[in-house]
Structures are given as structure tokens and as C-alpha cells.
Amino acid sequence: MNSSVSALPLSTLNPANEALTLRLPSSLQLKQQLPLSNALNQQVADHRQAIRAILNGEDHRLLVVVGPCSIHDPESALEYAGKLARLANEVSGEMLLVMRAYVEKPRTTVGWKGLAYDPRLDGSDDMAAGLTLSRELMLEMIRLGLPVATELLQPMAAGYFDDLLSWVAIGARTTESQIHREMASGLSMPVGFKNGTDGGVAIAVDAMRSAAHPHRHFGVDSQGHPAIIPTSGNPDTHLVLRGGHQGPNYDRASVSRIHTELSRLKIPSRIMVDCSHANSGKDPLRQPEVFNDVLEQRLQGDRSLVGMMIESHLFEGCQPLSASLRYGVSVTDGCLGFTATERLLLDAAERLRKPSLA
Template sequence: MQSSTLALPLSEPCAANSAVSQRLPSPLLLKQQMPLSPALAAQVEAHRQAVRAILDGKDKRLLLIVGPCSLHDPRSAREYAQRLARLAAEVSDKMLLVMRAYVEKPRTTVGWKGLAYDPHLDGSDDMHGGIALSRGLMLAMLECGLPVATELLQPMAAGYFDDLLSWAAIGARTTESQIHREMVSGLGLPVGFKNGTDGGVGIACDAIRSAAHSHRHFGMDVQGYPAIVETLGNADTHLVLRGGNKGPNYDPQSIALARQGLAKAGVAARIMVDCSHANSGKDPLRQPAVFNDVLEQRLQGDTSLVGMMLESHLFDGCQALGAQPLKYGVSITDGCLGWDSTERLLREAAERL
């Protein structure tokens, strides 16, 4: 009865150019329907504590956020997770591997917005099915023993997944957003703020400082009602360097400038490098070169470099969403590094560490 009620069309228009066509379940209802078991909840908390320990310098392992640019095919996502889980166990003394499970994608103009929005890849925008499929995939990854990470793009969607995450990212386009800073201040997990699209770190420094403070803001409670939300502040945040309009920012000079910017803002020097995006010139096969450069800086004693991000899928490259049939295990958004190269890169890094 609840499902049919959720699907009832509403007659009241929201605004002149929009109308509510379907109600979604509240975050609480979806969590009740697809619960996190006590054992997995304990696992998530243990992984969050491990990430915090790395950020605080108490755990000397390298934090790595690894996985597809975006999830679009449940079968290939599960296969990737199973492979990553086996590798994570083998290198766990040197690295903490976190599965990149991105189900929302920012769009500069228009395009496919991610699995949570359009799970059928056909423009039907079945968000009801999308949030359930996304939560189910994340639960499957947890069952493999992996920590899970995602980018939190739409604050209203965050409540459907926040209990499953061990780390989250705020993207370059939204790091400046007050709404996202307020959201992060209420999350009980570590979060990385990316530098602005100009490559500068000032916006991210402001975001880190803002998120560390308590806030009262407009929001939504777990039952889906508008609410005044009061947050306590989140001290477990850090900078993510992803390059910018002027090019990469992972070289030693850029890292030094980032540290200076963090110090000037009174923010802890905790830096993660995204090996993709502008840092790789949007060439996924250049990611290993970026990775090894940053790894060498860390081996030379730069303790501010706590982690890296890799966009990786089962096979190299990317494909257009309209391609028929879609190639299995190939990204439909940004190009990715294939699994064989990813595995070789991480094994070699573990030996060097």
C-alpha cells in the first residue's frame, strides 16, 4: 500500500514551469526497507575510524579511493567490487582501498546525471528505482568487506546513502556552496573538498573551516519533512587537489602552495590528489604517471599527502551512452584506467611503500 501511495501523481503544481509527478520514499523508509545490518554498521564505523586515523597521521597507510567514474551497470559494478576486495585484503598493511561508488554525476549543461537519477539509461528518470538500486549496490559492496565512497551532489539524496559511506567527496563545482558546507557539517564521516575549477585552494579552505562549525539550516529530516537542522560540525575534512583550468596541481610546487594556503587558513595539512580530471589532462591512461609522481613525493617525506583517487573500471577508456550495445565494464562518463593496469599499479605501489 505504501508503494502505490508513493507513486500517486500530485495535482498541485510546484511552480509555473514544474510539477511534482511522483513522491519518493523518505530516507527513513528506504533504510527500513533496505536495512544496514548491525554487523555491517560496525564495519562501516570501523572503516570511518580507519580513514580518520589516516587523516590524523595515526595510521601511516595510504588512503586510496578507487573505482569507476560512475556506476551504470550493476553486474560490472559487483564484479569490480569483488576484484577490489581481494586486492584490498592483500595490500591492507600498506593501503586502505575504498570503493568509489558514484551514483550522482554533475553536469556542466545537460546529460546523464547518474544511476540514482536514471538507472535505465534511457531518460526515463526513474529516481524511485534509482535510489533503491544505488543503495542495494552499496550494500553489496559492504558485504564484500569494502569501505564505500561517493560524491554527495544533491543534499536531498544524501540521506538515502549516508549510513553506508566511509568517505565522501564534495565536487569542485559545489565546494563553494553554502548548502553543501552545511550538509557536511552534519555528516558523521570524513569528507574531501575539491579545489575550485580554477585550481586554487582558497574555496576549499573556506569550505573546510565552514564545515568544522556547527550550523542551523533549512533541511529535511529522516522522515522527509522540511526541518530546521542543527549540526555539530565535522572536523574530519580535507583538501582534494584535482587540477584546474590552468592545468595540473599535483607537482611538488603546487603541493607546497596548497600547504601554504591551508596553513594560512589555519587548516590541517591533509591533502589527497585526484589523479584524474585536469591532473591527467582528462587522459585516463596518464593516471599512473600522476599516481607515481605523488607516491614518490610521499616516499620522499611529504606527510601532508594522505591519499589519492583513481578512476578505474574493468576496461580502459569510455563509451558514449547512446552506443548499442554498450560494452561491458567500460565507463559511460569519464574515461577510466582498466583493471589490469590498476591492479599492477597498486601492487607495485604497495611494494614501494
């Protein structure tokens, strides 16, 4: 290696990109602009503790993370949240409903990356506006009494709304990432790691073990400065089954094999099933079939099946981005409509009230 070669200034390396660089407000500035009140802060803390209690078997309700695949329209998202809040009260004895508020979307190649990136859906990528809108929406959902969940994709964005979240997902494409495992180890809410896209759980199990330990890692502090971030480890992680290239992995045989693997590694069996993605063959209308199969396993005694996830919007299906969008229809993965979602969850609550009749 030639030790005489020195680093070039940024302007020499990539002057065009430097000229286009725009600064964002720090996460502290946005939190001060849109603060969480003391009462709502306690509500978030209570919801996090309720989810921990479910994971630990101290609360026998079913955890259900439900909502749009992604949020693209504030009006329809808040209408959905209002409906979900009313439903949550109806089934609160049997289920804890958590609003899925996904504002980042992973992309294999290119495409719309979510509300936090491009809130106007036009490629303008006004991320400052996107972060502000995302935080505003989550605050409104919390004011409705809902716990809020999201997938944390970009660690730098996490600090803008981490205080609002009661549950977090780490996706199938990022569960293997050391950066995301380090981030999860410092989060103060339960985290679900999805199995890899191949359908195997080894990567997610490794992630859970890593996140349980303290770390020191490169990051950004609340004022936007590069920093060494110390974490204490997160004991509240669990596995999320979403199927894989070979098909579903929510069936009894698959779950039994996963129990054996978790037991061998001395990891608590705390499993959530994502009723979408490969588990439903990417057909959103098959999610109730998956849900009911898993519910039956739980009713027959498998208490490790602590939760489920449903992609649901006001109306079923999905649509491509265009100048004329149908209200309340997903622009990413297809969703179950709210009417069908409500019927599914009310029926499930009835079965959970009377398991002997299921």
C-alpha cells in the same frame, strides 16, 4: 514593494509541473526496506575511524579511493568490487582501498545524471528505482568488506545512503555552495573538498573552515518533512587536489605553495590527489604517472599527502550512451582498466613496504 500581492497557489504558478510531480519514499522508509545490519554498521564505523586515523597521521597507510567514474551497470560494478576486495586484502598493510561508488554526476548543461537519477539510462528518470538500486549496490559492496565512497551532489538524496558511506567527496562545482558546506558539517564520516575548477584552493579551504563549525540549516528529515537541521561541525575534512584550468596542481611546487597557505590559515595539511581530471590532462592512461609522482613525494617525506583517487573500471576508456554498451567500460569519464590499476597498486604497495629502495 507591494505588500498587497499574495502568493499564488502552486497549481496557478505551474500546473503542468505539479501534475507531473511524483512522491519518493522517505529516506527512513528506504533504510527500513534495505537495512544495514548491526555487524555491517560496525564495519562502516571501523572504516570511518580508519580513514580518520590516516588523516590524523595515526595510521601510516595510504588512502586510495578507486573505482568507476560513475556506476551505470550493477553487474560490472559488483564484478569490479569483487576484484577490488581481493586486491584490498593483498595491500591492506600499506593501503586502505575505498570503493568509489558514484551514483550522481554533475552536469554543466545536460546529460545523464547518474544511477540514482536514471537507472535505466533511457531518460525515464525513475529516481525511486535509482535510489533503491544505489542503496542495494552499496550494501553489496560493504558485504564484500569494502569501505564505500561517493560524491554527494543533491543534499536531498544524501539521506538515502549516508549510513553506508565511509568517505564523501564534495565536487569542484559544489565546494563553494553554502548548502553543501552545511550538509558536510552534519555528516559523520570524513569529507574531501575538491579545489575549484580554476585550480585554486581558496574555495576548498573556506569550505573546510565552514564545515568544521556547527550550523542550523533548512533540510529534510528522515521522514521526508521540511525541517531545521542542526549540525555539530565536521572535524574530519581535507583537501582534494584535482588540477584546474591552468593544468595540474599535484607537482612539488604546487603542493609546497598549498602547504604554506594551509599553515598560514592554521588548517592541518591533509591532502588527497585526484589522479584524473586536470591532473592527468583528462587522459585516464596518464593516472599512473600522476600517482607515482605523488607517491615519490610521500616516500621522500611529505606525509601530508595522505591519499589518492583513481578513476578505474574493468576495462580502460569510455563510451557514449547507446543501445549497445560494452561491458565494464565507463559511460562518463575515461577510466584506467582494472589490470593496469592492480599492477599500479601492487607496485605501490611494494614501494611502501621498502621506502628506502624507492
